[in-house]
Amino acid sequence: MYQVDAAAALRQTVRTLRGRRFRPQVSRNVVALGFTSLLTDVSSEMVATVLPIYLVLYLGLTPLQYGLVDGLYHGMTALLRLAGGFASDRTRRDKEVAAVGYGTSALCRIGLLGAGGAWPVIAAIVAVDRAAKGLRAAPRDALISLSSGRAGLATSFGVHRALDSTGAMLGPLVALAILSAAPDAFDLVFVASFAVAVVGVGVLWLFVRRARGLALDPGTPLRPARAIRALFATRGFAALTCAGTLLGLATVSDGFLYLVLQQRTGLNPGLFPLLYVGTAGSFLLLALPAGMLADRFGRRTTFLAGHGVLLLAYLIALPEEASVGDLVVCIVLLGGYYALTEGVLMALASAILPAEVRGTGLALLTTMTSLGRLAASVAFGAVWAGYGPTQALTWFLIALGGATVLATAALRGSRGQGARDVTT
Secondary structure, three states, rough: OHHHHHHHHHHHHHHHHHHHHOOOOOOOHHHHHHHHHHHHHHHHHHOHHHHHHHHHOOOOHHHHHHHHHHHHHHHHHHHHHHHHHHHHEEEEOHHHHHHHHHHHHHHHHHHHHHOOOOOOOOHHHHHHHHHHHHHHHHHHHHHHHHOOOOOHHHHHOOOOOHHHHHHHHHHHHHHHHHHHHHOOOOHHHHHHHHHHHHHHHHHHHHHHOOOHHOOOOOOOOOOHHHHHHHHHHOHHHHHHHHHHHHHHHHHOOHHHHHHHHHHHOOHHHHHHHHHHHHHHHHHHHHHHHHHHHHHHHHHHHHHHHHHHHHHHHHHHOOOOOHHHHHHHHHHHHHHHHHHHHHHHHHHHHHHOOOOOHHHHHHHHHHHHHHHHHHHHHHHHHHHHHHHHHHHHHHHHHHHHHHHHHHHHHHHHOOOOOOOHHHHH
């Protein structure tokens, strides 16, 4: 009788654990932040998807010049990301700090109206826009992690990234519709982008609440030295940051990969925004399943597997002639890479970072990754300008393979340090 009861209890325990694992609670804050990101991404992608083709084919920028602009796009977030994370932790007003970043990005859409065809002015506006993105990123991710249970962190980030990706998919379609109805009407794209961005700021302000878990003792205000000590005392965080930076240094930006694919396939430049749509659609379909997969089988393994998927995309894009089928496979793989890595990396860090320095830690991690991508974008443009796209892609294919091996070793070396979610 005792054995039967014990077996029944064991089965009930397993069912309970499975129920908790496969049906994690996603808070209203996460959903509201997801819709904020959806609207903001509609706005930003309306602009971002027309910039590569506009700058390179219409304004005649060289690959190196475009690499500098693209590097600003990816790297300028580093300037204010740490400041945003620290301000969020110190003031405990992560919602307000994020709102400043979202609002500044909205204003940049208006700034593009006066830029005309002056690419240095466009580059400066892009820099401000990306700096504002850096300001809002860490407070937003801190809100997501502090509004979520530990067991469902990757799922919560997956839900947010899926909504974010929906916006990234809709933005290029809106831009394409506007330019199809009014060719070369880039000003109209910028005005529509501004209007959508304002709505996104409104959703954030009206529906997102402060995360209760961030409250600190009023008598112990956070100071930079204290934040740094807390981060260095967090086991596994240094290894995760090193791994993310190495992989960022070997990652080709989306814009460059799309330009390579457009050149290989002879794709009509007017259809260029559809490459962004395809990537966002793939990401949308895979983000939530990838997050659930990571929560069940291990975030570290999922994160590294995502870079294996990216390696496969580079291999398919490498030949100098490619079919439309090759292009479609590359786009699907690129979306899969983002689904397996972007939210999962934040979940890996959130699981080990103390609440009081969550924003600062996430900011440091993403800053280092962004700086790596900034260097990678400039380097890829320089190699393309000197040796051609095939040589550039070959070098980065080799570099990404080596970086993945080193990142695997770094994360594996953190075993036994008490950071279960980093090592599983």
